[in-house]
Amino acid sequence: MTTRVPQERRRRRPTRSGVLLSEDLIVQTALRLIGEHGPEALSVRRLGAALGCDPTALYRYFHDTDDLVLAIADRIIGDAMAGFTPGDDWAASLREVALRVRAGYLAHPRAAAMAAHRVTRRPNEIRAVETGIGLLLTAGFPPADAARLYLAFIDTVLSHAATEAAFLALPAQQREADHRSWRDVYQDLDPATYPSLTLVRRELPAMADSSFEPAVDLLLEALAARARALKGT
């Protein structure tokens, strides 16, 4: 019943409202829905309504909701890395990879939050690994270090991006509560029991900001330092 059928041989029968469904249109509409009405807008029923078809029609194209999410995630990955070519500066290039991955996830947080921890060994990812390790090799790291350090770098990037995506994927209410807590809860603490927090009190609202770029920059600094140390010896 729910076996996905090759796109090519579809009997494109229009829905009651005249729309011609397709895997592509569904993914596209799902992304639009998330973008316009927030992450929690993605449900089979709402997606059906947005498409102008019965909600259950989607099960002709995807086994279940999870299958749909994976299809969306696959498109996100492809879009994020589209057109990237590494430049001369290996650190700057790694930085761009990081920002691209993150931007791709944040553009569609809910889909990313659901799929980020799953490993899809697809061509796009393999190409990305090739690129990343290549950059560390040009930095002068021996193969063993290049592989291990790339892993540490990309895992950090992916983990951060997934965390930020998961945060954006929260219902607006919880998201704002999390944000506010740095302004509210952490402001009225007893100075005796929390001396350090009291000292940095004025900086705490900034804790709601993203730490993605600071963290990436710290990593790149450490990598650059180690690369310099290699050259020195």
Place this chain on the structure above:
Amino acid sequence: MTTRVPQERRRRRPTRSGVLLSEDLIVQTALRLIGEHGPEALSVRRLGAALGCDPTALYRYFHDTDDLVLAIADRIIGDAMAGFTPGDDWAASLREVALRVRAGYLAHPRAAAMAAHRVTRRPNEIRAVETGIGLLLTAGFPPADAARLYLAFIDTVLSHAATEAAFLALPAQQREADHRSWRDVYQDLDPATYPSLTLVRRELPAMADSSFEPAVDLLLEALAARARALKGT
């Protein structure tokens, strides 16, 4: 109606099945439920059944499900940090915080997977933040830097830990398939299109290992370098 009441002044009225409810018992049961039957086993109704009470009784202790999730997260933090006291070496202490947090999450992978990216606003978390920022202050960073750098550090630690927890929370079959892919998929690549991967081919099985400690060490290196630069000026 759902106002949380201080634990001390409770009217401990037994449920129909004779259990005396408490915030503590509920969190503990929730953790057991998640650990045994997966994250999707946590629902108000199932938790009520496991506790031997009406599901809606939980709303006397937590505003809503999210509030419960935050309580679970905070207990994990508390357990992880129990008995920790910062030592003289701020970097070593931060390292221990990182390892403790990670261990706490890995002890409850499935619960961690759903709670790791939240701000709990609860005592255990606040204490942990106080400790961490305090360490960076003793390292010599001015308050603004201490707050921002602590955020970058702890976010990285939490993100990594969440990723590892999510991985452990996967069904064994998928987990092992993921592991194998580094040995299998990445071994038979065309050297012409993937020169870098071919060069580091022998190192790739190690990609299945955790990158947690390498990443933390890179961050601590960068922090130490910045701290030295501060002293120098």
Place this chain on the structure above:
DNA sequence: GCCTTACGTCAACAGGGTTGACCCAATGTG
């Protein structure tokens, strides 16, 4: 021993994913 009220219980609602039956029309074939 009374009064207050905390809190356990119950019924109900809105929304979610998913299934199986139904049936029409698009398509390939004769």
Place this chain on the structure above:
DNA sequence: CACATTGGGTCAACCCTGTTGACGTAAGGC
């Protein structure tokens, strides 16, 4: 051109979910 096949859009139904408001009972202060 007409027919048989069947893909796929539709519908009704099921069981899940979180959450609310009313209700009444018993716990604890006085």
